[in-house]
Amino acid sequence: MDRYFISADDVKKTYDIDIVTAESIRNGLIQITRQMQVTLVRGALTPYVRDMMDMATCIHRLTEEGSELIAITEGCVQHAFTQGPLVSHILREWGVENFQEGDVVFTNDSFRGSLHFCDVNCVRLCFWEGKPVFVLSDTSHIADMGGNTAGGVTPGATVYFQEGIRVPPMLLYANDIPVRSTFNLLLENCRTPYLNLGDLRALYGTLSIGERLLHSLIKRWGLDNVLAAARYTLDHAERKARSALSEIPDGIYEATEFLDDDGIEDKPVKIHCAISIRGDNAEIDFSGSAVQCLGYIGSGWADAFRCALGIKLFIDPGTPMNSGFLRPFDAIVPPGSVVCKLPPGSIAEHSQLGNRTVSAAARALSLALPERGFADESATLTSTHFEGFDDRHGKGNPFTTGIITPAGWGATYKSDGVSYCAVAIANCYDYIVEFLEQEYPLVVLEREFVIDSGGPGKYRGGLATYVTLLALADQEFNLWAENYRGAALGVHGGGNGKPGYTTFIEGTDPTNLPTWEGITPSKYFKPFCGTFDKDKRPDPINGKYGLGCISWSDKSIRVRFPKGAIFRTVVPGAGGYGNPLERDADKVAQDVRNRFVSVAAAEESYGVIIDPCSLQINKEATASKRKELSEKQAKGEWQVSVAHHPVYPLETLDEIVEIKESRR
């Protein structure tokens, strides 16, 4: 029997509560946060919450040091790692005794544990018979908090003053009455006051509903039982974490990753991660990572802890998150490094860095433990944020909106990576094209998977997606992305995912775009950023980052997007797992029929020969090709390359073999 196992008697002795009651309340607490999540998502106005679920709803218990997160429903996974420390910090600073019933405290300060200024947080104490007994908190990504550009993620920012307004803990509601001075401050320092007002109300309403549900839980089971079950819930998650950690051999596991750049200096940003496992404890050390960069990439002390997610993905995806699960983890984040930036540096772009700390932690373990490992995810939500004036007939209003395009997850030791899925630290609903086109002067002309984009391997990485937009009114956008210079790394012989790029498309009109599975001949390209060759072809092998591009960096601000222009974003694909020559040839053929892999790439990366007309496997030719490649591989003369389309067309799609020769 596992030494983290506790019997029904132990439960009774330790918590003075029977196991059935303990389990009932544990699930009841999670249920409450789920209902709060539904309320917040459906009640919010900004698309970041209503569609993309960049939010979380939480219940905490009071402790001597502050508080501990007991239950959370994380729309966005990262909040599960930051809401605990953030709320505890606020309680210590504000003082529990200074809270009265119906008070709601607001903050957005990323140096106090918020993710960035647009992630706003509300905290309310739940009182029972006049005494504070629990803490409720929620957080959501609000449309705008002022600053240099709409949406708060301001490429080019070097100090936090450029990101927007930094709000230390302030009273938003006193005794359930809105505090005018706070609302005035918040609504008069943003571009979208009506959206912000709606979201602040939704955050407040959600906490009220949470309190109502928590009261009914306490009424049902009694306060002492609920408090005891809260301790049980935290210890239960801790036992699960320790049990899972103890299965990893003691040792130090290391990995290094690079971000493309910080948008200011043309050089990659290094992340180094060393995980020491000792018994059932894990220490994650980021010493050796880049010094705090000038640009807006980075994280603060609290959100640096998202790196623990990399280990969570690896050891125990199943257990619901809370502070108990995190007890066995320590993180060393050197102050003044890119993972723990100090003011007045900007950490507006916290998410790309967060992704990489997670990838690095997961990679450190995956490299050492192949039987459970997985490859890198695309590690970016390529974001384009539009601003302008909608002058379509019948409209006539300023607008701002973001389009976030997800990519894929890395292949695992047992499966292909999922495609079109938000990064691990997030979780998103997709935007609705038909709603977007109603509300904003944009047309989504194309949005599909990109052929030859998932890292080749025994298991294939998740695919990239391309999105082609047509502007129906003059506007500007900001862009931020990752893995346009680098790539999502494969493991154990798997290839890297295809890097991303962006480009304007010119010389053809939207009624007749020559596109095949995400490929358009490069003569129509006016590259914006990415890794291209001299003929403007995206080329991760021989191309150069920024060559012939309008912007050298994949973090750009205020790009003009005039009416009638066409802009394409191609997000990066994810890494592959294992030797691609061992991939089941039938699976490769299936991928070819589905146009996930081209005939040319099937041969080049997988050694599988497929007839471009019938799309059937040529078994003999495949056997000899695979034999040849294996022999070269054994001698170190062959290695699968990064995912790419082997013959990228210059002038016409007819240069692609299966278009010319296939029946279609």
Added chain:
Amino acid sequence: MASFRVGIDVGGTFTDVVAIKEDTGESFIAKDFTTPEDASMGVMLVLEESGIPICDIITIGHGFTTGINAIITRKGARTALLCTKGHRDLLDFGRQYRPLGKELYDPSWVRPHQERPLISREHRRGITGRILWDGSELVSLDEEQIRQEVRWLKQEGIESIGICFINSFINLEHEKTARQIIREIFPEAYTQTSEIYPIARETERTFTVSIDAYIGPIVGRYLELLERKLSEAGYQGEILIMQLNGGFRISRSAREMPVYSVQSGPVSGVAGGELYSKLLDSPNLITFSMGGTSTDVGVIRAGKAIRTDRWDIEHGIILSMPMVEVHSIGSGGGSIVDIDKTGSLRIGPDSAGASPGPACYGFGGVQPTLTDAYLIMGILQPDLFLGGRLKLKKELAEKALKRVSDPLKMDLFDLARGAYDLASTQMAEAVKTLTINRGLDPRDFGLLSYGAAGPMHATAVAKALSIPTVFIPIHPGAFCCLGLAAMDMKTSYMGSFMKLMDEVGPDGMNKIFQELEQKAIKDLEKQGVTKEHITTERTFFGMYKGQGWDTPTTAPSLIYDCKSFDDLKEAFHQAYYSTFAYMARELPIILTSAMVTATGKLPGLRLAEIGSGCETVPRDALITTRDVFLGYRSKRIIPFYERSKLLAGNRIIGPAIIIEAFATTVLHEGDSCTVDKHGTLAIRV
């Protein structure tokens, strides 16, 4: 000559029939195994077993699982999808989100449609042609390309084609043209377009169209076969098919839009709840059905089942249409009692299913299930199960439960009782999802419980939620059929507008609703309902400008003027407030869509009254007294009653057990049960 109204429910395991004799209201029940290869065989067989002459049947209400089974097993038609060029991956995107819960952090999780597609990517064809936000055309439709694609699809052996283009909710012309072309060159193919549910949201609409196309040919074949067999056997009426909206559509018409009747069992139960709501004069009911593998909860408010417009059949496989809301959780009597590595006790989500079934059935199951716990507690008795037809094996149940109680160092009986309690709490949480979590107070409701296991947990669930009264209808083991024998015809029409309400104005609202009403009424008239039996209901869906989720609001059926138009807006603010605890009067309301539901009243159903007696239960109803563990570490000798022997007016005080052929009702200490004139058990908890 006697005449009967019959409800037939084809479930995953059993096919049930309930027949009601029209003049006396007497009911007859029959049950046998479903014949999955050809469900109509099982239907004819059970009808025969019921002993009702088919020529004496005046109406048949029917629900079946052919559609949902085809989806779950991916054995639908070979289907293709014509979609807008550049948008053929909507089904694989599935709105992108990951499930909350344990998959959220699992790197090996794959979205179900990516892993097991309904329509493979090579058969999803992007068609050149593009409609813009205002219905205007950016790119004209490439009709020649459609011809080429359809010819190729025909060669590929495709049987069914869905058509769904971007922005077709505002302009259907491209889809109509595409359908016309298919009909010309591939007339034998089944086709479906957005017309079936023309609302904004491209992914949801594409799924609705695709699912319809996927099951269309199979459901069509099944219904045609059943129509033929029944007509050959002498049935002259229409077969009335239960739809997700809780009303009937005649079989011929249901074949043209099979997605509306993709699944009917859970809905029929809730529809039966509407019937009982009237019968019991209890306008607010929570329906709670617990079977072997799943539990379904529905809510009836003011006599009507609450409705929704969204159902994730599997994660990211979304069906969007007006439907009776049923909240299902995957636990039932077959759910496995389990512990994790750290000793956390849980029920399910794994289930022993029909095979091997609970350990005590003796069919080879070794893992402990709730049913084994019932047996150990004594709620189920080895010799009294299924009327004595299946002898339960107590030693196997004990052995199975010890796999959990030994490591936990827990008393066997306490574990059984604990599992029962945990399951009751889980069921209570499921009920909360549709009540407390929606701002409804369960204390204002009665709990109508059915399914084989429902009446065992009903009073415990009610107590956990302070629900004052539990009702157990007749035939709880085949209750869905009762709904199927009793419902009305129903059709819903919907349109999407995406306009500010103030721009639409009172005249616009009048026009929108009148047009939808005309369509709905015409549909029912085509199915043979006469105008005087038709009533209509209006609903509009609104959201504040800037939001992305809409909220339904009921609208009165009248010609709106400025005043009543303002009332509509106020009703929206109030509906919003009751769900979200705030409202934003200063923000404009966007009318996303409007819906009209027309009901065609069928003659009311009368249920027979049972013989009446006094408070004291007749002597022959008491079958036995046995030891039962209804409390922790305390067994008591309690009475077992035979339900069919009870008389109206009888009163039973718990603890007691009431048994019948396909269900068992548990009364705990303090529960007080009376029998009403229709045989319903009304239990005050």
